[in-house]
Amino acid sequence: MVKILNILLATIVFFAAVAISVDLPVYTNSGYSENIINDSLDAHIEESTDCREGMEKCIKATTLTDNGFYGFKLNDTTGFNSADSKYIEANMFVEYNGDRGQTVIWTSVQTVSKPARAYLNETWFVSGNLTEGWQFVRVKLSTLNVEAATFNSFRFGASLKNTTIYIGEIHFTDAPTSLEPLGYVDNSSSSLMINSLFVFVLPFLFLLFL
Numbered sequence: 001m002v003k004i005l006n007i008l009l010a011t012i013v014f015f016a017a018v019a020i021s022v023d024l025p026v027y028t029n030s031g032y033s034e035n036i037i038n039d040s041l042d043a044h045i046e047e048s049t050d051c052r053e054g055m056e057k058c059i060k061a062t063t064l065t066d067n068g069f070y071g072f073k074l075n076d077t078t079g080f081n082s083a084d085s086k087y088i089e090a091n092m093f094v095e096y097n098g099d100r101g102q103t104v105i106w107t108s109v110q111t112v113s114k115p116a117r118a119y120l121n122e123t124w125f126v127s128g129n130l131t132e133g134w135q136f137v138r139v140k141l142s143t144l145n146v147e148a149a150t151f152n153s154f155r156f157g158a159s160l161k162n163t164t165i166y167i168g169e170i171h172f173t174d175a176p177t178s179l180e181p182l183g184y185v186d187n188s189s190s191s192l193m194i195n196s197l198f199v200f201v202l203p204f205l206f207l208l209f210l
Contacts, residue, residue: 022084023177026072026154026170029056040092042068042161051168052091052134058168061156069157070165071110079111079150082141085172087183088154089138092120093129093166096158103160110153112145120156124182134166138176138183186195186209 025033031047032038038045042065051058061070072081088107096103105120118139120126127136143149156165176183 022174024080024085024172024181026088026172027059027168028171029168031057032072035075036072038148039071039073039155040069041071043070045070051166052093055091055168058164058166060164062164063158063161065157066159067157068161068163070167071155072170073153079152079180080154080172082146082149082151084174085141085146085151086174087138087140088170088172089136089174089177090127090167090170091134091138092130092156093134094158095164095166096160096162097132097164098162100160103158103163105156105158105163105165107139107144107154107156109122109141109144109146109151110155111151112147114145116143116145118143120187124185127181131192136178136181138178138181140184143184 027033027035040061041062044062044064046060047057048060049057052061059070063069092105094103094105096201102121106117107120108115108117118125120130120137120139125139129135156167158165
């Protein structure tokens, strides 16, 4: 009973955090938010209406070289506020039109002291296989070594050229808007257990208290 109460309390805390979270849109059905511009390299960028159901438009980025990327940044010197931007979330779909094996999708931030990449083929960051349909993506920015008060120049790239990344509904948030995916690498058994309990026990608890 104590364990169930603890799980229920954690669930309440999670949804309370979501209710008061700060959301900073980057790219929505209306396009880029104010003062955000394209910052891509070695990729052909266009807006597309061939998007996930419910999305009016999205970004279509096709890499022209290996490690080409779609990127965006604030068009001033202030940068994004890391206090309000602890996670980035988006919806994404990937097509690879080459014959060199599996393309690896990565994301990074340019303006950090030690740039790091998160690889979006890992299940920590995505809801499923990016080449099999639209997936929800979440990355905790500390994974990318964002530690300073501000940061800028965010990138989504591919290891192989001729990779097309469709991406939309991009936003920063100070708290996750859902339980899955986790958004960062944590191999501890306790985290795995808690994560599994959220996934399998939470629906049962909601039915129990209806």
